[in-house]
Amino acid sequence: MQQLPEILKSKKLKVTPQRISIYKILSESKEHLSAEHIYSLLQEIHPTISLATIYKTLGTCTKANLIQAINVGENSFRYDANCEPHPHFVCTKCKNIYDLPCVPSISTLKTELEDSMNSNILYEKIYVYGLCPHCKEEH
Numbered sequence: 001m002q003q004l005p006e007i008l009k010s011k012k013l014k015v016t017p018q019r020i021s022i023y024k025i026l027s028e029s030k031e032h033l034s035a036e037h038i039y040s041l042l043q044e045i046h047p048t049i050s051l052a053t054i055y056k057t058l059g060t061c062t063k064a065n066l067i068q069a070i071n072v073g074e075n076s077f078r079y080d081a082n083c084e085p086h087p088h089f090v091c092t093k094c095k096n097i098y099d100l101p102c103v104p105s106i107s108t109l110k111t112e113l114e115d116s117m118n119s120n121i122l123y124e125k126i127y128v129y130g131l132c133p134h135c136k137e138e139h
């Protein structure tokens with residue numbers, strides 16, 4: 001695993017303490033955090049950072065393919081430091097996002113789709129929607 005400053009440099013991004021902190025928070029979190037959540041977690045380390053800076057940083061890092069933005073609807077996004085395509089479970093009630101622990105082989109599915117459509121699939125975004133264990137209980 002490359003160190004973040006090197007990764008940032010290889011993406012031609014300036015290495016700033018804010019970028020490093022935001023990326024660190026995201027990569028250490030199993031949750032898919034929102035900008036507001038990152039903002040509240042960053043208050044201790046960077047008390048002067050603004051929510052606008054966080055949005056800007058997240059946007060830059062998303063564009064550089066360093067992190068991925070997950071649209072949870074109504075223009076709200078969650079962020080994931082794992083850029084590899086992987087399927088997500090989105091809870092429609094609490095809007096939390098989970099990585100799916102087990103999935104039918106995506107590569108098999110891709111091959112089948114490519115064969116049946118006689119085309120190349122370049123990337124895929126897989127979302128499933130439902131009620132998470134917690135919200136299911138309350139239901």
Ligand SMILES: [Zn+2]
Binds near residue numbers: 093094096132
């Ligand atoms: Zn839920």
Ligand SMILES: [Zn+2]
Binds near residue numbers: 080088098099
């Ligand atoms: Zn994820």
